[in-house]
Amino acid sequence: MSFSIISRVLGLSAVILCGTGVVQAIAAPVLVQAQPAAGQKVAAGNVAVRLSFDGVIDPFRARLLLLGPDGAPRLLPASPIDDEQHAIATTVALTPGHYVLQWRMATRGGSAGQGTLPFDVGGVDSSPARHP
Template identity: 75%
Template structure:
C-alpha cells in the first residue's frame, strides 16, 4: 500500500465509523406525540398523559417523573396502550400550576431516550370568537 492511498482509506474508515454512530443514535426511542402537548394548558382534575414513540419501547423500563408546582418529584406508573407498545399512558389528579414531565424510555434492544415535557394546569385559554359582528 502506498502513501497516496492511505489518506483515502483513512477517510473511508472515518466515514463508515460516523455512519455507524448515526445509526446507533437513531435507535433510541424518540417522542413523536404527547398529550398534553409541550406548553399546553389543560384543565385541573384528572389529567390523561399519553406519550407516543417512533419505536417499540420496553414498558417495564419506562420511567415517568412529574415535577409539580411544589417541586416535589412524583414517580408515575404507566402502562402500554396497545399490543405494539409504542404508546404509554397514565392518568393523574393535578391541581393548577406549572408541571414538567421527565420521561425516560428504552427499546427492547436497550437503547435509551429521554426528554422533558413542560405543561400547565389551570383554565385552558379559550380560542377567540370568529365571525363576530363588530358593534357600532
C-alpha cells in the same frame, strides 16, 4: 466479472444492509406525540398523559417523573396502550400550576431516550357553554 468478485460484492452489500438494520433496531426511541403537548394548558382534575414513540419501547424500563408546582417529584405508573408497545399512558389528578413531565424510555435492545414536557394546569372551567 469473475464469480469471486461478484460474491465479494454481494457479501459486502449484505454486511452493509445488515449493519444498517442493526443500527435502526437499537436506536433510541423518539417521542412523536405527547398529551398534554409541550406548552399546553389543560384543565385541573384528572389529566390523561399519553406518550407515543417512533418504535417499540420496553414498558418495564419506562420512567415518568412529574415535577409539580411544589417542586416535589412524583413517579407516575404508566402502561402500554397498544399491542405494538409504541405508546404508554396514565391518568393523574392535578391542581392548577406549572408542571414538567420528565420521561425516559428504552428500546428492547437497550438504547435509551429521554426528554421533558413542560405544561400548565389551569382551574376547572365552570363557565356556562356559549351558544351562538
